[in-house]
Amino acid sequence: MFDWTSLAMWTIPGGPLLAAVLGAALSRSKHREFASWLAVGGIGAALICALGFLWHFSQGGQAVAAGYTWISLGSLQVQVDLHIDSMTAIMLATVTSVSFLIAVYSRGYMHGDPGYARFFAEISLFVFSMCMLVMAGNFLLMFVFWEGVGLCSYLLIGFWYEKPEASAAAKKAFVVNRIGDFGFLIAMFLIWRTFDSLDFRTVFDHELLASVAADQPGTLVAICSLLFLGAMGKSAQFPLHVWLPDAMEGPTPVSALIHAATMVTAGVYLVARCTPIFVLAPEVQLVMAGIGCFTAVLAALIALTQFDLKRVLAYSTVSQLGFMFLALGCAGFSPELASFAVTAAMFHLFTHAFFKALLFLGAGSVMHGMGNVIDMRKFGGLRRVMPVTHWTFLCGAGALAGVPLLAGFWSKDEILAVVAAGFHHKVYSLYAMFLFGVALFTAMLTAFYTFRAYYLTFWGDVRIPPEAGHHAHESPPTMTYPLIVLAVAAVFIGLVAGPTGAFANYLLHTPGLAHGSEHGLNWIVMAASVVVALAGVWIATAMYKRPSGAPQRVARLAGSMADLSANRFYLDELYGLLIVRPLEGLAWLCVWFDRTVIDPVLDIVAAVPSWIGMGLRPMQNGLTTRYVLGMAVGMIVLLWVMLASL
């Protein structure tokens, strides 16, 4: 009997991979337009299979598609297998559906670009890597595709590689990610040394974990810290968040897909997947909560004063990722909270993917109409010019801001509820309250900057930059339809999956997640959340709906704070001063040493044969008699030797 399950599982990464290979092969032919259909088809096939598995596992369960043994080295056995359980199914559904919509959208957005086929090949390659990442059954395979998505991210940020900013941003992303990958790698070594296996099922075994926790708790802390370092790099947490805003140099669909919806959530997925280990290291989880919270508020503060629409969204992404880590970290308050925390984080990841992709695609639509201008000071009042973009962007902004009943409201509310559950902790109760306060403040900031961007873009007098030319109109249908679908998702998906408990029930079928105590809706938290969200929206409306002097007055009032925010707290400059400059100095020293010490030595070594050659050169003067002379001398020497031997 044919194994249809296996085939479907291999289709999920296989379809995009095939599209990537064929698309790359097409990139120099005259049929390069066809590459977009390949990508849409490949990702569409993966989407159908992923949705099938989402439905298939609604009552729990898991499936494994056997591949082959990649490494067999003593006790180290690495299988290239595909694993699907509930958490993977959710991730797959999220990734494939968002990337499918974005691929459709890109057909319009990237139209006419010389790198058209390359773009779709790389997008497909990314989807392949991401699917393999979430379906990996062991740490090593996960790491390989962790690097794979990093590579795709690098390629796509630097898509317009002849633009210096783009290639610089790509390099920056790659280098910063490397720090995190280093952590992941060391963690993997430690895991192999401690558990003698890299397989998830072996490592997450309760009895093995318990014995290791009893014997060497320090190792577990180290593993968790290093894994979190890896997650920090990929998910842009402070202090490794600096690459994500610069990554906006890539095409907007890339920002939407990789740097908002999918790849940056790989860190969250990693920590969620490794919950069984993290539960045993509550210290790390509490630190994680602190870092997540700090990242959230820091990014939100920076987002307040940015004028680049895409950068505002990028900082909001950093901020929302901080929320997810905050939720995950709150499992440290009590082991029973773990399932709840993971549910909250994954739910936020799920909803965030949809509404953030929507917001980015909306921003892309604005860019498309405005002749690639993205500075919010240069355009305004677009709600009549681009009605579809306006309405869909409003849905996304509402969801992000946490307007009641929209997607972001439910997921953010769950995160706040998780933090609030930490109030009962005996020692860290105050810490939990502090985190809760900051998170609430951040939620208000989120609502404010989201609607600031919305008003600056779509309200006020109609202003259109000269670059737009005659393009200043609504985007073509291939771009607006994905926007509409995502808008519908942003509005309803939270309501469908959140309060009904559908998402939580689904996710808790994941092996390794214990069924914790049921947490109902926390009405107080919800009320607070509603209040801050609406307050943020109201302030933004008051300040930005009509042009007024209010923003300038507030900025003067805030003084240096506004300055700090506008300059991203000078973090880039700080890194430049503390890390880049010393390294540059070292490089300069090396260059100097190379030029003044090594080069002359090498030159001398190279000159010696030349000198010898110059000494021997006169012998080879082409005169026959000279050669005969040499022969005669040789004969004398020969005779002399024979005489001596007599």
Next chain:
Amino acid sequence: MTPTLLNYLIVGSMLFGLGTLGFLTRRNLILMVLSAELMLHGVSLNLVAFSRHYGHYDGQAFTVFVLTVAACEAGISLALILTLYRRHKTLDVHVWHSLGESSPSEDQVHGPRSMEPPAEPEPELPKLVPTGRVPTLDSEERVTHV
């Protein structure tokens, strides 16, 4: 080794030595070939003397071959010399030294050349549509905030 043999060997080696001397000192191509023939005489004399000494015809047979080779050599060398003569109208052997090393040029004498690699030509990049706002990390955003 009988005294007679030694006498002939001495004469043979003297002829050989004088032939070498002639080959070394003469510049006329024809005389150089003649000097080579003189050396062959020395060798032939050796062979004949040994042949007599051992009472064996091998040495004389060898001398016949030496004679053959000498005849071939003379024919071909004269043809070559004539060809060379038609080129330069001279028989001077010093005219023919094109196989020699040319004299070292300036940079070879003065050692390694400059350390800098030669500048590569600017690559021609494709022109794509401009995208997004070109971010100026320093000036624009830092100055204005609303």
Next chain:
Amino acid sequence: MYYLPIFLGCVAIVVALTATSRTRRVLGAFLGLGALVSAAMIWFSPSTVLVDNVLFLTFAGVAIGASGCMVTSRDPVYAALWFALVTLSVCGLFVIQSAPFLAAATTIVYAGAIIVTFLFVIMLARQAGKADYDRRSNQPLLAGCIAFVLLGAMLVYLDNGHVRLPSDNGTAERMTRLLPIPVGIEANPLSRPAADESFGTMRGLGRSLFGDYLYAVELAGTLLLLAAIAAIAISPKRAGGTI
């Protein structure tokens, strides 16, 4: 004392080569004569038959003296003629060494064919007056020294072999090591003169050439043919009576 002939010969040749006047050429000639005489006195080991000694000394002296003249001659025509004299003297030595056929063949091939051809070419390639490359030799001092050091080395080698060979077994062993003679193999039986026959007949040489050396003789014939073809192919095409 032992190296006196070599030294004298070297000086004689160098003087003759570098001579700018008739006087110095005569001086060179005398020095050469002295070298020859001293060589005869020092190295010549006479045999019991007087005629042999006289003939040998005459032919050897003429051969060496003529070759010296040939090497130092400034006129290529004279040099070629001196070379003919050397050839004739060597042929005389061949006759003494029981090789009449070789003497005849060498005379015919060299004097009759080679030297005539050479002279013909010299005449054809002759320029007005004596050419510079004939008048000025190439590094006479250095070349002379090297050539005579080579000659001295060869003579010392011969002398050592001569002095030590007769009774000294150890030295004989070393000589054998230097010039090994195959033991127990009767090499080229046809090259030995027959029992009822004296050494040096045409018949014996012919048997050797067309017996033991048949293939080599055929090869030598082919070589001559090829050389003739090659000489025709190489030699330049003549145009209008020029060379």
